[in-house]
Amino acid sequence: MxxxxxxxxxxxxxxxxxxxxxxxxxxxxxxxxxxxxxxxxxxxxxxxxxxxxxxxxxxxxxxxxxxxxxxxxxxxxxxxxxxxxxxxxxxxxxxxxxxxxxxxxxxxxxxxNTNTHSAFFFVTLIYVGIFSFFKMVKDWIAMQDLNFKLAKIEKQKLEAELTTLKGQLNPHFLFNSLNNIYSLALVKSDKVPELILKLSDLMRHIIYESREDFISLQKEIEFVDNFIALQKIRVSDQTSIIYEKIGDVPSARIAPLLFEPFIDNAFKHGIPGDIDKDYIRISFDFQQDSSVVFHIENNYSEVEKWNTKHSGIGLQNVKQRLSLLYKKDEFKLDIKREYPVFGVKLHLKLK
Incomplete structure (x- = not known):
């Protein structure tokens, strides 16, 4: 039954x-x-x-x-x-x-008689009131149960989408990092062991620490520090790398791996090699209202071709994850490309 x-x-x-x-x-x-x-x-x-x-x-x-x-x-x-x-x-x-x-x-x-009629009327009214009350309570419980089930389904859908997005991001990141280390290994650089250790820390962060929807902001910033240090190895001394953090890192939580695609794209496309003064500028501004402003900017050459098939995946993933994990009034993402400068500014409300 x-x-x-x-x-x-x-x-x-x-x-x-x-x-x-x-x-x-x-x-x-x-x-x-x-x-x-x-x-x-x-x-x-x-x-x-x-x-x-x-x-x-x-x-x-x-x-x-x-x-x-x-x-x-x-x-x-x-x-x-x-x-x-x-x-x-x-x-x-x-x-x-x-x-x-x-x-x-x-x-x-x-x-x-009239008295009996009045008594019947009011007793009926009491019965109607009692049954109406229990029906409203029953309907309210049913609605709450339905909302709970819908919220659970929505959460499962969200988790599935986020897992898919992270799955797309991880191979992309690993591919670029291994390429950097492989290039140094070809010339037998002494930095290879250090880079492998850093890469191990980075992958641990991606595989284990970033499983949650939100993680410690401090851990995410440490990940960014290591990631930038790893990326610096691939650039020449002629490239100006400016990385600064304004204010103290608050005890807050943030969605993991939001900044990596922007930084990765800057190093990949912002070092053309045919510009005398190429640069990458990265900054975090930790504000008093429990928010952070991430800003990254790089210049690029006129002949630089934007590989939307591969490099665009990371940026699109970030946009999707922001929309899934944050309300519209909790973030503001501006992406501008005006030759010769490409810039990203993300204003994010911390959890």
């Missing part, structure tokens, strides 16, 4: 039990009023509760969906009063005439 059918069955059983208890309760009330127990007393209790139930279910399945949920409050309360009044009148007609004639009870017992 499916969970849905089981829940529906339990729902029906619960309501039936409730109305049996309610009818029994009114039997007791009528007994104390009449000082005798007979068939007509039970019939009156049952018919009274049928009137209650009619108003309750008309409200639950007609008035609330059609008017209240659509915020047509005036129509809702109008038809609610009409329903309660009609239910009261119908019960009165059933009790006063058929019950008196068929069961041969006294007119006094079967009577449904």
């Amino acid at each position: 499916s969970e849905r059918i089981l829940n529906k069955r339990n729902y029906i059983i619960g309501h039936v039990v409730f109305w049996i208890i309610s009818a029994s309760f009114f039997c007791i009330i009528f007994y104390f009023n009449s000082k005798s127990f007979n068939t007509s007393l039970v019939a009156k209790a049952i018919i009274t509760n049928i009137g209650f139930a009619a108003s309750v279910y008309i409200n639950l399945y007609v008035l609330i969906p059609r008017f209240l949920k659509k915020k047509s409050y005036i129509f809702y309360f109008f038809w609610l009063i009409v329903t309660l009044s009609a239910s009261s009148l119908l019960v009165q007609l059933i009790i006063v005439y058929p019950l008196r004639n068929v069961l041969h009870v006294s007119e006094e017992f079967a009577s449904f």
Whole structure:
């Protein structure tokens, strides 16, 4: 038996039990009023509760969906009063005439006077209020459960997308780094062991430390420090590398590997070799409002061709990850390319 059918069955059983208890309760009330127990007393209790139930279910399945949920409050309360009044009148007609004639009870017992009518109206209103309250609570819980499931699905989708993006980034980074070390190994440079150690630290950061959506900003800055130190090996002394950090690194969290693609592109495309004064300028400005401004700028030659097929992957990944992990008002990314300068400025709210 499916969970849905089981829940529906339990729902029906619960309501039936409730109305049996309610009818029994009114039997007791009528007994104390009449000082005798007979068939007509039970019939009156049952018919009274049928009137209650009619108003309750008309409200639950007609008035609330059609008017209240659509915020047509005036129509809702109008038809609610009409329903309660009609239910009261119908019960009165059933009790006063058929019950008196068929069961041969006294007119006094079967009577449904103004006081009784008012009492029935307000008791019905109480029943309607109770059932409406529990329905709203049930609907609220169902909505919260639905929102939780949707949020879980969205998170799983987000994690899958981020995993894909990181998977695209890691081979790209590793390929470039190994190329640098391989070039030095060809000339038997003494720096190769140091670079391999740095690369090991960098890969540890990518493979293990960057698994989380957000990591320590301090660790990410250390990663950038090592990455820049590794990249410096490939450039000539004629290239000016300016790297500065303004302010103290705050105890905050940040999405990992946001800066690497920008820095990698700067070193890859910003060192043309045919410009007398080529440069790369990198800066972090840690501000008092728990934000950081990352700025990187490099010049490039007129003949430099932008390889969008490969170098563009990293930049596009960063844009996607920013959109997935941060709200629109939590970051601002500006990318400008005006010959001979290419620049990126990222203003990011820290977690």
